Amino acid sequence: MAVYTDITDDELAAFLSDYDLGQAVAFKGIAEGVENSNFLLETESGRFILTVYERRAKPEDLPYFLDLLTWLADRGYPSAKPIADRAGATLKTIRGKPAALVEFLPGLSARRPTVAHCREAGEGLAWLHLAGEGYPARRANDLGQPHWAPLFAKHRKAADGLKPGLSATIDKDLAELALSWPRGLPTGVIHADYFPDNVFFKPDGKFAAAIDFYFACDDAFAYDIAVTLNAWCFEADGSFNITAARALVAGYERRRPLSPTERDAIPILARGAAMRFFLTRLADWGATPAGALVKPKDPLEYERKLAVHREGLSLFGTGA
Ligand SMILES: Nc1ncnc2c1ncn2[C@@H]1O[C@H](COP(=O)(O)OP(=O)(O)O)[C@@H](O)[C@H]1O
Numbered sequence: 244m245a246v247y248t249d250i251t252d253d254e255l256a257a258f259l260s261d262y263d264l265g266q267a268v269a270f271k272g273i274a275e276g277v278e279n280s281n282f283l284l285e286t287e288s289g290r291f292i293l294t295v296y297e298r299r300a301k302p303e304d305l306p307y308f309l310d311l312l313t314w315l316a317d318r319g320y321p322s323a324k325p326i327a328d329r330a331g332a333t334l335k336t337i338r339g340k341p342a343a344l345v346e347f348l349p350g351l352s353a354r355r356p357t358v359a360h361c362r363e364a365g366e367g368l369a370w371l372h373l374a375g376e377g378y379p380a381r382r383a384n385d386l387g388q389p390h391w392a393p394l395f396a397k398h399r400k401a402a403d404g405l406k407p408g409l410s411a412t413i414d415k416d417l418a419e420l421a422l423s424w425p426r427g428l429p430t431g432v433i434h435a436d437y438f439p440d441n442v443f444f445k446p447d448g449k450f451a452a453a454i455d456f457y458f459a460c461d462d463a464f465a466y467d468i469a470v471t472l473n474a475w476c477f478e479a480d481g482s483f484n485i486t487a488a489r490a491l492v493a494g495y496e497r498r499r500p501l502s503p504t505e506r507d508a509i510p511i512l513a514r515g516a517a518m519r520f521f522l523t524r525l526a527d528w529g530a531t532p533a534g535a536l537v538k539p540k541d542p543l544e545y546e547r548k549l550a551v552h553r554e555g556l557s558l559f560g561t562g563a
């Protein structure tokens with residue numbers, strides 16, 4: 244359960260007094276998520292999500308995220324529009340922590356994504372990449388390839404604790420990724436955490452919305468596809484579902500066709516994307532604050548994905 248901060252009725256009433264939303268009629272913590280505390284808030288004027296920013300999100304990055312959400316929503320992309328207070332501010336504080344109110348979005352995430360979900364999710368991702376075009380603010384990917392080796396250096400022991408000898412394997416992966424990391428691919432605003440829990444579907448299975456833009460940054464669009472393939476297209480037994488992956492890319496290409504260079508880069512980008520999530524999960528393993536009922540995510544799930552990519556992925560077959 245990701246609720247790191249308790250909020251009293253008085254604190255909530257004081258927070259809401261800056262808005263024209265009426266009084267709270269319901270307020271409860273949301274179990275899902277790991278990074279921030281999220282609350283479902285119902286007031287006399289509707290339903291909202293109150294997010295209290297806790298962990299990785301740096302306070303100086305919050306305007307980038309909130310302005311991006313506003314930008315996307317203003318362009319018709321189904322993401323949660325931040326709610327401004329009477330003075331026009333979207334970034335606020337509660338209990339001395341940064342916080343924001345955003346629209347509540349209807350929809351359900353897919354607990355076991357099907358091939359059809361993957362196609363829809365792919366299309367939703369391409370839509371996001373197009374809707375982000377022209378967003379004027381910039382944010383470098385602080386979890387991009389140059390940051391992996393320094394991050395791993397702090398957690399080598401933890402890796403060997405999880406699996407003896409793992410640190411040597413990861414060192415080799417990191418060296419190979421540094422040598423072969425693609426440069427010059429088309430870039431723009433990417434989501435960077437487009438996992439099944441961050442994508443909502445309508446009852447008919449169509450893409451409804453994307454949430455949780457708190458890793459969004461400027462990076463290669465194809466890297467975002469690689470993150471997504473890893474998150475959506477592995478089976479519970481650890482095998483890669485090529486049919487789901489092709490559907491995801493086909494859905495993406497309904498809106499934004501990939502160049503041959505982007506297609507060729509996907510296998511190495513997927514290996515890097517697996518490394519990125521292995522590393523942050525490794526860093527979180529054992530570092531979860533006492534009292535926060537949050538179950539850290541398993542780093543070894545991503546180490547197994549990394550092992551699949553080490554063997555090389557043939558996504559499009561020959562001549563595709
Ligand atoms: N705008 C929204 N509309 C509806 N539900 C939301 C919205 N934002 C977050 N949620 C709910 O809160 C949960 C956690 O949100 P998320 O942004 O993924 O948190 P975290 O950043 O901690 O991972 C989601 O799984 C979803 O159930």
Ligand SMILES: N[C@@H](CCOP(=O)(O)O)C(=O)O
Binds near residue numbers: 436438455523
């Ligand atoms: N998706 C990341 C963790 C971030 O969690 P989220 O709930 O904010 O998506 C992972 O799986 O490691």
